[in-house]
Amino acid sequence: MSSELYNDGPVVHKPTFIDGSSVEIPELKILKQNGSVYEGSDMPEMDEALAVKVYKTLAFHRVLDERMVASQRQGRLSFYMAALGEEAASVGGAAGLKSQDMIMSQYREQGALMFRGFSLENFMNQMFSNEKDLGKGRQMPIHYGSSELNYMTISSPLGTQIPQATGYAYGQKLQGLDEVTLCYFGEGAASEGDFHAGLNMAAVQEAPVIFFCRNNGYAISTPSDEQFRGNGIASRGVGYGIKTLRVDGNDILAVIKATQTARTYALKENAPVLIEAMSYRLGAHSTSDDPSGYRTREEEEKWQANDPILRMKNWMLLQGWWDEEQEKSLFETLREKVLAAVKVSEKIDKPHIDTLITDVYDVPSRQLTAQLEQVKAHINKYPEAYPFTAGKF
Amino acid sequence: MAQMNMLHAINNALDIAMDEDDSTLCFGEDVGHFGGVFRATSGLQDKYGKLRCFNTPLVEQGIIGFANGLASQGSRPIAEIQFADYIFPAFDQIVNEAAKFRYRSGNEFDVGKLTIRSPYGGGIAGGLYHSQSPEAYFAHTPGLKVVIPRNPYQAKGLLLASIRDDNPVIFFEPKRLYRASVGEVPTEDYQLPLGKAEIVQTGSDITLLAWGAQMEILQKAADLATNDGISCEVIDLRSILPWDIETIANSVLKTGRLLVSQEAPLTAGFASEIAATIQQECFLHLESPVERVCGLDTPYPLALEKEYVADHLKIYEAIKRSINY
Numbered sequence: 063m064s065s066e067l068y069n070d071g072p073v074v075h076k077p078t079f080i081d082g083s084s085v086e087i088p089e090l091k092i093l094k095q096n097g098s099v100y101e102g103s104d105m106p107e108m109d110e111a112l113a114v115k116v117y118k119t120l121a122f123h124r125v126l127d128e129r130m131v132a133s134q135r136q137g138r139l140s141f142y143m144a145a146l147g148e149e150a151a152s153v154g155g156a157a158g159l160k161s162q163d164m165i166m167s168q169y170r171e172q173g174a175l176m177f178r179g180f181s182l183e184n185f186m187n188q189m190f191s192n193e194k195d196l197g198k199g200r201q202m203p204i205h206y207g208s209s210e211l212n213y214m215t216i217s218s219p220l221g222t223q224i225p226q227a228t229g230y231a232y233g234q235k236l237q238g239l240d241e242v243t244l245c246y247f248g249e250g251a252a253s254e255g256d257f258h259a260g261l262n263m264a265a266v267q268e269a270p271v272i273f274f275c276r277n278n279g280y281a282i283s284t285p286s287d288e289q290f291r292g293n294g295i296a297s298r299g300v301g302y303g304i305k306t307l308r309v310d311g312n313d314i315l316a317v318i319k320a321t322q323t324a325r326t327y328a329l330k331e332n333a334p335v336l337i338e339a340m341s342y343r344l345g346a347h348s349t350s351d352d353p354s355g356y357r358t359r360e361e362e363e364k365w366q367a368n369d370p371i372l373r374m375k376n377w378m379l380l381q382g383w384w385d386e387e388q389e390k391s392l393f394e395t396l397r398e399k400v401l402a403a404v405k406v407s408e409k410i411d412k413p414h415i416d417t418l419i420t421d422v423y424d425v426p427s428r429q430l431t432a433q434l435e436q437v438k439a440h441i442n443k444y445p446e447a448y449p450f451t452a453g454k455f
Numbered sequence: 456m457a458q459m460n461m462l463h464a465i466n467n468a469l470d471i472a473m474d475e476d477d478s479t480l481c482f483g484e485d486v487g488h489f490g491g492v493f494r495a496t497s498g499l500q501d502k503y504g505k506l507r508c509f510n511t512p513l514v515e516q517g518i519i520g521f522a523n524g525l526a527s528q529g530s531r532p533i534a535e536i537q538f539a540d541y542i543f544p545a546f547d548q549i550v551n552e553a554a555k556f557r558y559r560s561g562n563e564f565d566v567g568k569l570t571i572r573s574p575y576g577g578g579i580a581g582g583l584y585h586s587q588s589p590e591a592y593f594a595h596t597p598g599l600k601v602v603i604p605r606n607p608y609q610a611k612g613l614l615l616a617s618i619r620d621d622n623p624v625i626f627f628e629p630k631r632l633y634r635a636s637v638g639e640v641p642t643e644d645y646q647l648p649l650g651k652a653e654i655v656q657t658g659s660d661i662t663l664l665a666w667g668a669q670m671e672i673l674q675k676a677a678d679l680a681t682n683d684g685i686s687c688e689v690i691d692l693r694s695i696l697p698w699d700i701e702t703i704a705n706s707v708l709k710t711g712r713l714l715v716s717q718e719a720p721l722t723a724g725f726a727s728e729i730a731a732t733i734q735q736e737c738f739l740h741l742e743s744p745v746e747r748v749c750g751l752d753t754p755y756p757l758a759l760e761k762e763y764v765a766d767h768l769k770i771y772e773a774i775k776r777s778i779n780y
Binding site: 164196197200207208214215224225226230231232233236255258259263266421422427 | 520525700701
């Protein structure tokens with residue numbers, strides 16, 4: 063047994079409970095909503111070029127979300143998940159990393175992929191599950207992935223990526239690479255057993271992984287006070303022996319600073335870090351959800367005043383790195399580009415029927431090949447019932 | 456060649472795999488310095504260091520989640536689940552994650568280098584949670600390979616093939632045979648093919664099929680039947696998924712009769728899949744219904760284990776039933 067794991071507390075002779083909320087957690091804030099900076103703040107490493115890139119990514123995110131939610135309403139897209147009000151958490155996290163670092167996401171972090179340069183066409187092709195989708199049209203919209211950009215393909219089961227991120231980071235350490243893994247998840251997913259597994263193993267196995275929790279107040283309709291009773295997610299990091307930091311998730315400078323600092327520490331110490339970014343899910347959970355059934359308009363309006371994109375814009379204006387003319391032209395161009403891309407991608411063919419059985423294994427088994435031949439023979443018999451594939455093999 | 460029991464053969468395979476590839480790791484509960492509760496990883500930490508052979512916290516979903524991450528990164532993880540009975544907490548990481556990793560990403564990512572080893576099966580007075588044979592749960596999952604050896608020679612050759620295979624493989628080790636099964640095993644490197652059944656004994660009257668420790672019991676029943684003048688073809692399936700339909704169907708086309716025996720409960724066990732497939736492939740050649748001799752549809756009991764199991768006498772009776780149909 064390693065006794066150094068326990069600190070020496072006072073000895074007592076009557077039952078003396080430690081209060082569940084006794085851990086005080088500071089919250090890192092750098093940027094005010096009006097664009098000015100708190101006095102004495104440690105600024106992130108960021109020059110004008112990076113700042114402009116971050117801001118343009120936030121704008122792209124906002125426009126894509128608006129347009130794709132509208133497309134879903136028009137019935138052109140089966141499903142969508144916006145990140146309204148929380149864009150700074152995903153974009154800022156990616157901006158605080160190096161391009162070789164692995165990012166593992168839950169699903170509301172497409173901003174990180176945008177920052178890495180995933181093209182508008184790639185986003186569209188995934189959402190319209192056409193033959194140009196890197197994922198071959200197999201997963202629901204917003205389940206993106208790119209090995210080239212070190213962005214692990216998203217899967218729907220919540221929390222599963224958390225212990226996987228620990229393993230990925232352990233492999234990076236073992237090979238002596240200048241790389242860490244950053245793992246995003248929401249405060250709801252942190253209730254899954256995989257959260258416990260991933261954090262505890264990261265601490266014990268000494269893996270350079272950054273756990274990045276987006277605490278946006280809701281898991282679909284479930285508010286935080288029905289999710290946990292401790293001091294958020296951050297207080298748990300302390301229990302696992304993990305360096306922990308809470309940050310204002312609507313403050314892009316604070317998020318970037320927190321991530322940059324976490325990366326340096328994780329790499330140097332071969333140890334995990336937990337970041338809890340406090341924010342608010344301004345939009346619906348997904349296009350299949352209507353939040354008016356479980357929360358008030360007043361609450362939403364309070365958070366609308368904390369818009370992270372407007373906050374960064376205000377800062378950019380004060381820096382002299384941005385002006386209203388650029389703002390107008392950027393948003394107009396983005397809206398046109400996204401609309402044009404929708405029109406192109408929705409017309410591209412569905413994936414070839416052979417992709418039904420590829421990638422189940424490295425090579426299709428004999429059983430799978432036989433099943434595919436049966437399906438093809440069936441389609442040839444009833445071609446009008448299978449318009450996407452009939453006559454195309 | 457050397458005399459080895461099944462544990463020695465497995466340990467030898469792990470040693471070869473860790474020696475040939477620096478990114479190969481062995482981990483799980485008590486796997487490190489102690490060498491595993493059955494000693495399958497004995498000596499590996501001393502030889503390859505604590506970074507490559509180590510204990511994990513006691514959390515099965517974490518072990519497999521961690522292994523999935525490692526495999527997707529390019530390392531070659533060999534994860535141990537202490538008893539197959541305790542693989543269920545990791546069911547989500549195996550079924551929803553490992554099995555679907557390559558398919559869902561369009562081959563952008565995969566966990567092909569993952570191998571999960573786990574002691575399985577009964578016959579050791581293990582009661583409910585040290586006796587289970589969960590292969591059928593995983594056989595229903597496209598993307599996985601499931602492999603089960605029957606003796607030390609098979610264990611080494613099939614384990615090395617599983618570790619090097621570019622798909623996630625679950626390797627179930629019949630723990631009743633860990634020390635009981637001893638045989639000649641080549642000390643050098645060799646592999647046995649996955650997805651391929653092995654005809655252990657040729658015959659002409661009935662095909663007898665099983666896997667793992669059940670092969671020994673099947674052979675005992677076959678010997679009794681041979682004394683009665685019944686010629687049994689005895690086959691070891693070896694790979695549950697994907698399974699070797701061709702070898703089994705060809706045998707049944709010849710013998711006209713099939714008996715499948717497994718330790719696991721009857722209903723929806725893998726014998727059901729085999730029976731359904733063979734009746735479709737060999738309908739006009741079958742002389743009698745396919746016999747399934749399996750565990751009862753109950754949890755695995757302690758005191759009445761002997762009554763519960765598909766022993767050689769139950770199989771022997773089923774052979775005669777099939778022949779006299």
